[in-house]
Amino acid sequence: MQAIIDNNGVKRYLVTIQVNGDNYTRVVKANTLLVNFLREELDLTGTKKGCELGDCGSCTVLMDGKPVNSCIVLAVEADGREITTVEGLAQSEKLDKIQESFIENAAVQCGYCTPGMIMSAKALLTKNPHPTEEEIREAIAGNLCRCTGYVNIVKAILAAAGE
Numbered sequence: 111m112q113a114i115i116d117n118n119g120v121k122r123y124l125v126t127i128q129v130n131g132d133n134y135t136r137v138v139k140a141n142t143l144l145v146n147f148l149r150e151e152l153d154l155t156g157t158k159k160g161c162e163l164g165d166c167g168s169c170t171v172l173m174d175g176k177p178v179n180s181c182i183v184l185a186v187e188a189d190g191r192e193i194t195t196v197e198g199l200a201q202s203e204k205l206d207k208i209q210e211s212f213i214e215n216a217a218v219q220c221g222y223c224t225p226g227m228i229m230s231a232k233a234l235l236t237k238n239p240h241p242t243e244e245e246i247r248e249a250i251a252g253n254l255c256r257c258t259g260y261v262n263i264v265k266a267i268l269a270a271a272g273e
């Protein structure tokens with residue numbers, strides 16, 4: 111990764127990150143968080159910031175297909191990797207089946223946890239298309255929801271798995 115020293119003597123890095131299928135090359139500070147890179151540099155604000163400590167899962171995105179908390183991943187660590195955010199799931203006007211299922215099963219209240227929840231569910235269903243309820247609960251264990259009792263969320267993921 112190429113390091114660049116700016117006029118103030120601060121070291122920055124040139125990174126290229128593939129996000130939702132497109133490559134983005136930007137100069138970032140060593141401590142730029144992936145969540146801030148996505149939200150502030152690319153204007154992809156679907157990824158939410160909650161605790162910023164890796165505890166709530168609202169910032170979950172996929173890195174090379176695996177769910178990660180983007181508040182504890184540095185943009186420099188994502189250099190050369192493939193990131194998928196919630197904006198990358200829908201195919202033009204058509205929502206992903208998990209997104210549809212969250213709507214149909216009333217699994218969204220305030221919606222703050224939803225993008226992260228959906229990304230964890232997406233990773234689960236890609237690797238395990240027919241999960242049990244227990245496997246679903248395990249997959250979303252790192253995603254906190256303050257509004258729902260998780261019942262409809264689990265139902266939505268089960269329904270999406272059945273399609």
Ligand code: FES
Nearest residue numbers: 160161162167181
């Ligand atoms: S904002 Fe990243 S885990 Fe809470």
Ligand code: FES
Nearest residue numbers: 220223255256257
């Ligand atoms: S729907 Fe509000 S935090 Fe989950």
